[in-house]
Amino acid sequence: MHISKFVAELIGTAILIVLGDGVVANVLLSKTKGNGAGWIVITFGWGMAVFVGVFCIQNYNSGAHLNPAVTLAMAVGHKLEWNMVLPYMGAQMLGAMLGAMVVYVFYSDHFRATEDKDLKLAVFCTGPNIRNPGLNFLCEVIGTFLLIFPIFLMVDPSVAMDVGAPAPHNMKMGLGALGALPVGLLVFAIGMSLGGTTGYAINPARDLGPRIMHAIMPIPGKRDSDWGYAWVPVIGPLVGGLLAAAAAKAISPMS
Numbered sequence: 566m567h568i569s570k571f572v573a574e575l576i577g578t579a580i581l582i583v584l585g586d587g588v589v590a591n592v593l594l595s596k597t598k599g600n601g602a603g604w605i606v607i608t609f610g611w612g613m614a615v616f617v618g619v620f621c622i623q624n625y626n627s628g629a630h631l632n633p634a635v636t637l638a639m640a641v642g643h644k645l646e647w648n649m650v651l652p653y654m655g656a657q658m659l660g661a662m663l664g665a666m667v668v669y670v671f672y673s674d675h676f677r678a679t680e681d682k683d684l685k686l687a688v689f690c691t692g693p694n695i696r697n698p699g700l701n702f703l704c705e706v707i708g709t710f711l712l713i714f715p716i717f718l719m720v721d722p723s724v725a726m727d728v729g730a731p732a733p734h735n736m737k738m739g740l741g742a743l744g745a746l747p748v749g750l751l752v753f754a755i756g757m758s759l760g761g762t763t764g765y766a767i768n769p770a771r772d773l774g775p776r777i778m779h780a781i782m783p784i785p786g787k788r789d790s791d792w793g794y795a796w797v798p799v800i801g802p803l804v805g806g807l808l809a810a811a812a813a814k815a816i817s818p819m820s
Contacts, residue, residue, distance in 0.1 A: 570627035570649070574656035575663070578631045578770060581618035582664025583671075585611045586688055586775055590668055593684045594675035608756030616749025623745060632768040633657055634806035638713045641810035654770070661774025665689055668775075669782055682788035689775035691764035691798050692791060701763050701794075705801025708759045709767045710809045715751055717813035766798030773799050 568576070588610025591599035599606065619629040628645065630636045633654040639645040645653070668688065669676065679685055686692070693701045756765050766772040773795065780790040 568625055570625065571652050571656045573622040573625035573627040574630060574653050575660040577618045577622040577627075577629055578657045578660030578774075579664040579667070580621055581614050581631050582661045582771065582775060583667050584614035584617060585771065586665055586668045587671065588614070590672045590675065590688045593679075593687055594672055595679040597672070597675050604760075605757070608753055608760060611756055612749045612751075612753030614749075615752045616745045619745035619748055627653070629745070631657060631660075631770075632802075633770050634709050634768060634802040635713055635716065637803055638717070638806035638810040638813075641807060642717060642813055657770040658774050661770040662778050665775035665778035666782065669778070669784065677785050680786065682786060685784060685787050686779060686791060687764075689779040690772045690790070690795075691766040692794060693763045693797075694761070696794070698794070698797060701797050702801045704759065704762045705766060705798055706805040706808065708755055708763075708765045709802040709805025710812075711755055711759070712751060712767050713806050713809035714812055716748065717809060719747060763797070767802050767805070769799040769802050 588599075588607055591597050591610075592602045592607055594600065615631070618631050622629050628635075628639065630639065630653060636645065636650055636653040636657070640647050640650050672688075676685060676688075683692075752767075755767065759765060776790050776792075776795055779787065
């Protein structure tokens with residue numbers, strides 16, 4: 566089966582959000598089987614969401630970014646053509662919005678049963694436990710750097726197709742060639758270690774797409790979508806991605 570890179574990114578990001586926002590809904594919303602299961606369940610669920618999303622589209626040559634910060638960093642690192650950046654980001658945003666809609670429909674009874682408006686918003690997007698925009702922004706920059714810089718370290722090495730093959734016959738590893746599990750485990754580690762301040766968006770589409778859906782869907786008893794904070798989980802990850810790309814280029818043997 567052949568699908569375009571655009572469709573692959575859309576599908577992969579939608580799967581990521583269904584499973585990622587889905588685990589948050591299962592833990593936070595009232596009268597679910599997982600209600601109150603806690604932070605470890607959320608972080609592990611998000612790690613597995615990344616694993617499944619990447620794994621499902623790893624054979625369709627998009628690179629399985631599922632994240633505008635990754636896409637931007639890959640373009641800066643000369644691993645993606647610049648003319649693909651906006652189509653990739655558009656696909657990721659649409660996928661995130663679709664995934665958020667699925668989560669709302671799936672848990673609609675539980676949204677109605679939940680009185681806490683903040684918990685309803687938290688299903689869709691991140692927010693800080695202590696609101697300090699400057700530090701919150703720095704947390705998102707650092708968290709995203711520690712997502713994308715290790716990805717560069719994972720995908721950079723050349724692997725010869727045949728022992729002793731000359732350089733032109735080497736192939737570069739991508740996330741698909743490497744396998745999705747290390748990336749999922751990396752996201753799990755970031756969530757466990759660094760997620761306690763802002764909820765570790767580390768992905769502009771993951772936060773902005775569902776936040777838009779929270780704003781436009783008829784969720785009963787919802788609050789505002791906290792647009793005053795929304796720039797932090799969008800700009801912070803993009804800056805973190807740029808810094809990760811710069812650091813990877815600085816240590817590259819080809820730089």
